[in-house]
Amino acid sequence: MVVVIAYLSGFILPGLLVLLFTRVTYNRFIGLVLTVALIAASVYKGYTNSFVLIVIDAFSLTAGFWLAAKMKQRAAKKS
Structure with a gap:
């Protein structure tokens, strides 16, 4: 059961984090870099x-x- 939760969260959470950081920083590249840094830290710690x-x-x-x-x-079209 724990493995299933790990794989499901692996499918969903990194993409959502990219979207969240993109909304906060207004730059999708920075959102991607921040998310990659979080994943690299979790790999380094052994999670x-x-x-x-x-x-x-x-x-x-x-x-x-x-x-x-x-x-x-979409945001550019609305403006």
Whole structure:
């Protein structure tokens, strides 16, 4: 059960963190860098213990980065 929760959070949380940091900093690259730094710290501390989970995190980061770009385009259209 714990493994399932780790993989599900790996699919969802990094992408959401990219979106959150993008909204706070108004820059999607800074949001991506901050999220990568958090994931690198968790890998360093040993909380991420499999290569598959790192790949899932990278996929989620990519999806969050793409969604942040779409979010920025929608905000530009409204202005």
